[in-house]
Amino acid sequence: MSPDTETVKRFFDGPFYLERGRHIIRIRAMVVQEFLGDVHGTRMLDIGCGDGSLSIPFLEKVSALTLVDLSPRMLELAEARIPDHLRGRVELVNTPLEGFEPGAAYDIIICVGVLAHVPSIDATLAKVASCLKPGGLAVLEFAPNPNPLGGILSPYYALRRVFSGVKPAYSTNKMPLAQLLLAAEKHGLHLQKLRRHSFPLPGMGRWSKELLYKYALCTLNNPLLSKIGVEHLMLFKKAC
Numbered sequence: 443m444s445p446d447t448e449t450v451k452r453f454f455d456g457p458f459y460l461e462r463g464r465h466i467i468r469i470r471a472m473v474v475q476e477f478l479g480d481v482h483g484t485r486m487l488d489i490g491c492g493d494g495s496l497s498i499p500f501l502e503k504v505s506a507l508t509l510v511d512l513s514p515r516m517l518e519l520a521e522a523r524i525p526d527h528l529r530g531r532v533e534l535v536n537t538p539l540e541g542f543e544p545g546a547a548y549d550i551i552i553c554v555g556v557l558a559h560v561p562s563i564d565a566t567l568a569k570v571a572s573c574l575k576p577g578g579l580a581v582l583e584f585a586p587n588p589n590p591l592g593g594i595l596s597p598y599y600a601l602r603r604v605f606s607g608v609k610p611a612y613s614t615n616k617m618p619l620a621q622l623l624l625a626a627e628k629h630g631l632h633l634q635k636l637r638r639h640s641f642p643l644p645g646m647g648r649w650s651k652e653l654l655y656k657y658a659l660c661t662l663n664n665p666l667l668s669k670i671g672v673e674h675l676m677l678f679k680k681a682c
């Protein structure tokens with residue numbers, strides 16, 4: 443069953459994601475910069491922006507940035523990071539992406555860390571495509587399922603759930619990569635680039651954030667390890 447919007451909002455209004463995910467956000471920000479290159483004068487939309495770590499670094503260059511998130515807390519954190527002299531370029535929209543209606547189409551869309559949590563992956567891809575200008579770029583992220591590490595590690599995670607007694611807040615969306623790419627194609631989004639890295643393995647829970655970042659960076663850049671990377675960061679171009 444797909445996650446429902448209220449449960450997802452409650453989860454991201456809490457501190458868990460940013461406390462645990464800082465090293466992953468650093469990797470994402472780096473790859474997004476690498477994918478997009480020169481963004482001078484573009485209109486950018488960040489869907490499910492979180493604390494704005496991925497798009498706010500582009501603010502000096504873009505002509506306009508729209509930050510959309512269903513979590514008021516995430517948008518507050520993003521707003522606090524906007525330099526005063528660039529405030530006029532930013533629009534903050536507190537809404538589920540499903541209800542977002544842009545005034546005009548965008549050159550660039552970032553939608554990272556979001557597809558796992560939405561009511562419908564297909565509807566989200568349709569929304570991204572409809573908000574994008576022909577020839578525009580979209581950076582999307584997903585951890586497709588099945589994946590090579592998932593099969594090996596699933597007994598470990600099942601046992602850990604039983605012994606910790608902690609239930610996940612909700613079950614995230616699962617979809618094989620080929621199906622995701624087909625759905626994107628259907629909406630006119632064509633894959634241009636793909637980078638993969640891995641999440642921490644069992645036993646790394648007590649590692650420092652710096653060490654976890656270095657591990658993720660190693661799995662991103664090592665040709666062999668990146669092949670079995672779990673998180674897929676993808677650059678798409680909308681058909682002209």
Ligand SMILES: C[S@@+](CC[C@H](N)C(=O)[O-])C[C@H]1O[C@@H](n2cnc3c(N)ncnc32)[C@H](O)[C@@H]1O
Pocket residue numbers: 447450451454459467470489490491492493494495496510511512513516537538539540553554555556559560561
């Ligand atoms: C895993 S975080 C990723 C944040 C940021 N993009 C990053 O990678 O650091 C997912 C974000 O998407 C937001 N989100 C989840 N479902 C959403 C929806 N249906 N509409 C708008 N925002 C959503 C959450 O509130 C959260 O801030």
